[in-house]
Structure formats: C-alpha cells, structure tokens
Amino acid sequence: MKKMEKVKVLLFVDRMRTGGIQILLVNLLKVFDKKKYSFDVLMLDDGTDYPMEKDIIEAGASIYKLKGIWINTPIDYIKYKKAVSAFFNEHHDYDVVHMHSSSKNFLILKYAKEYGVSIRIAHSHNTDFQTHNRLKIIIGDALKKQLIKYSTDCLACSKIAGEWLFGEKMVEDGRVLVIKNGIDIEKYQYNQKVRDDKREELGISDKLVIGNIGRFVRQKNHDFLIDIFSEIKKIEPNSILILAGIGELMNSIKEKVKGLGLESDVLFLGFRSDVNELTQAMDLFLMPSFYEGFPVTAVEAQAAGLPCVLSSSITDEASILDETVYVDLNQSAAYWAEQALKCIGKSDRKNSYETLKSKGFDITDMAKSLENIYARED
Template structure:
C-alpha cells in the first residue's frame, strides 16, 4: 500500500475541493492507496471523523507564512515523515513554492499540483499574490492535475495541455445516487410545500463567485411571468444575509426558500424543475454534474467550461441581461426523460467508481 498526502486549506464539509477528494477517497481501493490530509484552517463541520474511519490521518499545521518559524515547522514535519509518502498532492496551488521544495528535500519524489478553478481568487489582492507565487509551479511539481481543460489551460497553459502533460481528473460523482425517482420527488415537494409550483433551484456557497445577486434579479423577472415560481437556495456563506435582504427588498419572501446547508442534496434535486448556475468563474462545478445526473435541465453561465455540458442544458452569456436570461430559462425543455440522465453522465466519464480506478493507477505508477 502507498500513501498520498493531500495539502488542503481545511477539512470543512463546505469545501468543494474536499467534496471532490472525499468522493475519490471513498471509492479508491484503500488496500492499495491510502490518503492523509495536511490542513491549516479549522472548521465547525469537517470530514475528520470520516477520514479517520477510512484509515486516514489528519495533520494540522500553522497558517502558512513567509516566516522562518513556519519554514522550520514544515521542514520538521516532513523530516519526521521520511519514507512514508509516495506523493504530495497539493490543492492549494499557491503554496507549491514552499511545500514542493521542502517535501523533495525530505525524500518525497512526486509533487502533484491540482487546479480546481479558472481564477487565482475572487479577491484582486489575493489573485495577484497567488499569480506571482505560482510562477515557478511547473518547475517545482512533476505531475499536473486539473479538474477540466479550461482550468488546466488557465494554470499550466495551452502548450502543456496539448502535450498531455496535464491529467484531467474529472469531478466525478456516484451517478446512481442521483438517479431520478418520481416517488422521492413527490415526497420532497410535499415536504417543502411546492407541489404545484415551478421550482427553480441553486446550490452553492453564498459568495461573490456564485453570483447570487444576479440570480435574484433573474428570478424576480421569472416570477413576474410565472406567478407560481419558487426559488430554492441551498447553502450558506458570507453573503447569506446580504442576499436575504435583497429578497426582502424585492418582496420575494414568499417565493424564495432558503434551505441552508443540507445533507439530502440528491433528494432536493429531485424536487426541482430547473437548475441555475450563473457563476462568475468555476473549475468544473460538482453540483452541475449532480444536477444533470438527476435529469434536471441546467442553465450555465458562459464563464463555466462547456465540459460541464452533459445532458439537457443551456449555456448563456453573463453579458446578456437578466431579461434575456429569464426568457431563455422559461423556454427550456422540461419534459425530457429524467430517469435515463444518470446513465448519460456516467458514460461521459463522471462516474466515480471508474474514475477512482484511473486515479488509483496514476498514483501506483508513481511508486514504480
């Protein structure tokens, strides 16, 4: 058995990156490959208990800085781990310049960088900082992963992408878990009090990236044309209260349902009629794959790679007005066969059982 050390910012259940890693971890053959996690940010709800139950370990380090104290801490950590890890898998790519050098110095031959987005950050200062810190990245790593071609091109460049140095690791899911079930749909719609409504949904953290403000403007126009329309919003985050206040100002209180964070995402997707994802940027959003596997028609913004377009979808320009979007959303075909959708998504390379085997083989080849 070989061991892989994942470097992440936190183990939070809210983290999209951790969601992707855990999907792979649950399905990889742990007799052949085992994961440990190095992180530096605390969270209330984390995957720590599940990681431990799967045989992995978690290591908390200090928040990264350029101080000698931090460099000594990381060097000391890797000195103690000599001979344990086959690879260091870095998901916080801007930290490669610190961790790759120290890891290699202490005997870890393989350093993987994994790009999960098409921007360095949604904050200008952080984006500039991260861009500078990532300049030496390609020389410091020797394996290059990306969640999509778009994200790979963004971080590594078209030249690397074309030479196939970049391995696309799909944000895969358990497709069968999202298979459409009319009975679950009926139960969920009754439970949520939306049995006779046109139900539009969105799942995502309330931050700038997910573009909730535009989403509310769009739904305001949809609701004018479809009086019985309801909007389900799943998630929490820093802009949660701001969006709630906007809903109140537009007198949409009775039409927008805030569900908070939920653990029954497959069932909630069954209850929806249309899914909207007007993000300002993404790598390849897992929730978009999940929504399509459940058979929902999905409307994506053009800032999201078309690699996400798998089943019944529309792909709209964010430069177009909310009025245009509203018209397109309401014209989408909602009468497709939702039951077969999960098979379409599975066949296009997003089934976690198959993709986990591919990742497992990549790791094992590093140990040869």
C-alpha cells in the same frame, strides 16, 4: 516505491470548509482501494474545526493540521515554510503527495521533493483565485512557475482549469492530464417517489422549482441569481427558488430577497446532505457563476435529468445532456429568465447513468485513474 506495503498518500487541501473540492475528496476517500493505499489529509489552520473533518476520518483517513498557520500576508510564509519543513521532517515516508490547491501552497510540493516523495501532484480545480486582493493575485500568478517546478504530475478537472494554473502551452503539449470530477451517478438517478416525497417535505409540491446549490461567495454570483429569479417570478408567479449552501454572503443575499419582497418565494436551506434528493425536487438548475473550475453540482443536476442553465464562463465540458444551455453573463436578468423558462419541460427526466458514465463522470472511475498515478513506480 514499496512493493509489499500500502502506497502511502498525503492529500492536501487548505481547509475542510464545505465546498466542491472538499466534498470531492470525501467521496473519493469512500471509494479508494484501502487494501492498497493509505491516506492522510494535511491542511492549514484558520482557527476553525469544520464538520467535514469528521467525514474525512469516517472515510478512513487521518488528519494533520499545520497549527496556527494561515496565509493572509507575505510575512505569513515565514511561519508557513518552517511548519511545512517540520511536518515533512516528522512524516517523511509518503510515496505520493497530492495537492488540491492553487500556487500559494507550492511549498507543500517543494518540501515533499526535498524529503524524497517521488510522486508530487498539483491538481487544478478552479479558473481564478479565491480573492480580489491585487497583491495576492500577483503573488499567486508568480508562484505558478514554482508549483510546476516541484510537480511531477499536473492534473486538472477541466481544460480551462488546467490552462489557468499551468498555462495553455502545457495543456497543448499534453503535460496536463484532465481527469473529470466524478460523482456517485447511481445515487443521483431520477426517482419519481423521491421527487414527490422531497417536494412534499419542503412544502413545494405545487410549485415550479428553480434551484441552485453552492456556497454564498462572490464566485457563485447569487446577487444576479436573485435578479434572474425575480424576472422568472414576473412571468411564472407560481415559481419558487431553493438555495442550498452556506457562506459569508448569505445574510446580504437574504437582505436583497427581503428588499424585493421575495421572502416567501426563496428558501434558504443551508448546508444539506441530501443534495441527491434536492435535485430530484427541482424543475430547473440555474448557475450564473462568474467562474468554475468544473461545477460538480451541475453534473449532479444533470445526473438527475435536470435541464440546466449555466453561465458561458463555465467550461463547455460541463455540458453532458442536450438540455444544458449556456447564457452570457452580459445578458440581462430578463433574458436569462426567458432562456430558463424555455428549458423547463423539455427534459423527460430520463435515466442518465450510461451517458454520464460514458463521458467519464463516475467517481469510481476517477478514483481508479488517480490510483494508477499513485501506484506508478518512478
């Protein structure tokens, strides 16, 4: 490890499409100590330049892409292998490689080792693969051993995320370090004026506001979310649902909303940079996801003092405030609606800063934990 120079860190993520991992990386880059560390971000290339790539650069990191490399079939690994090798042959002065991806990208750590990178981090952010292709899942499971083999450090955002990628035994043996996903807690603290202004801006000042923030993908279970809201609407006619996010299933969800006659009651807000203000405007945060490694948006909602109703498939580590409730996805939409309405009004939207900080959700504390690993002399 260099003594007088900055520690050089390469962060890897598949792509900078808007998502929880990508937002987390940008936020971390904003608070990392740039006097001691320099950062590059490496990603694959699906043919799209995403707006968040600009955020990475503005946060002080350089971007590299493996041009033309995207993994859809086993044959793609041939080109991928050559591209990764060529990258490290040209850029072989990293002290740390920190991979924010699942096992399919184990080659990043394999070649990092071959080119002398002493600290190689595999970081689990999920509890399932982002595909339903059976072959891809089988391959992904098989490659988990390779990922572990070439890692010096195994990190996870939650215990169940660690168990999924690295195995229960590694978690039990203490070979997986759980570092909670952090947020800028102060930014999300409840503010009555912000709440009033945002509700007025959205035209929902007199409404009971149910909210969800997340990409429109199967994982987030928007289809069931709409069913739940439909049941809430039957009980509380003055309620409205706001959905922030983008994704490939957005149009099909819009069609479902139209079919249920809820077009004027569901607001599709698209990608938003004002999530901290949107959480102020809500009265309840609803997240019936099929799975989550660790839902940062649920942490943000609780930082704003919101009561949250989460699916029981989400780790209980996401429960920070007493007002957070878990419901099984096998329960009916009507049951979910009943439980959700019971939560409304129970929270006094109290200041939650000390609670979240004491439980390890401060983004600055998360950055320091990672820096302690980056600075280690192996």
